[in-house]
Every structure is written in C-alpha cells, then in structure tokens.
Amino acid sequence: MLVILTDQQVISPKQVCQGCLFANTSGLPRWHNGKLGCGHALSSVERTRPEVYECQMGFRLTNID
Numbered sequence: 660m661l662v663i664l665t666d667q668q669v670i671s672p673k674q675v676c677q678g679c680l681f682a683n684t685s686g687l688p689r690w691h692n693g694k695l696g697c698g699h700a701l702s703s704v705e706r707t708r709p710e711v712y713e714c715q716m717g718f719r720l721t722n723i724d
Contacts, residue, residue, distance in 0.1 A: 660722070660723055660724070661687075661688060661690055661720060661721075661722050662720065662721060662722075662723060663675055663718050663719065663720050664711070664718075664719045664720065664721060665718075665719075672687055672688050672720070673686070673687065675716075675718060676688050679697075679714075679715075679716055681697035681714065681715045681716065682697065688714060688720060690722075693722070694712075695712040695714065695720060697714055697715050698712045698713050698714035698715055698720065699712065699713060700712050701713055701719070709721045709722060709723055710722075
C-alpha cells in the first residue's frame with residue numbers, strides 16, 4: 660500500500676494526489692514496477708526499512724505491506 664508520510668501522520672495518496680498535476684489520470688501517484696514515476700528515491704541508510712521517495716510536490720511516500 661502506497662502512503663504519504665508527514666511529521667505526525669500517515670495519509671492516503673487519494674487525499675493529496677487528486678489535485679496534483681503530476682498524478683495519473685486516476686488522481687494517484689505514478690507508481691510503476693515498484694518505483695515512483697512522479698518523484699525520486701531518497702537515499703536510505705538502513706536496508707531493513709522500506710525505500711522512501713519524494714514526489715515532485717515535496718511529499719514523502721513509501722510502499723508498505
């Protein structure tokens with residue numbers, strides 16, 4: 660499940676990406692083959708944590724199970 664991380668909460672991309680110009684036609688982040696297409700991966704210090712991405716709008720996203 661793809662989620663947006665903030666300092667105090669975890670938010671569904673449906674709440675944020677609907678109005679984003681970089682979102683796909685469904686109003687969701689451009690997520691293809693395990694990579695965020697509308698952003699870039701941030702370097703991860705620990706390999707045990709899920710990879711964190713930063714979207715073009717500055718939000719941080721990760722894919723959690």
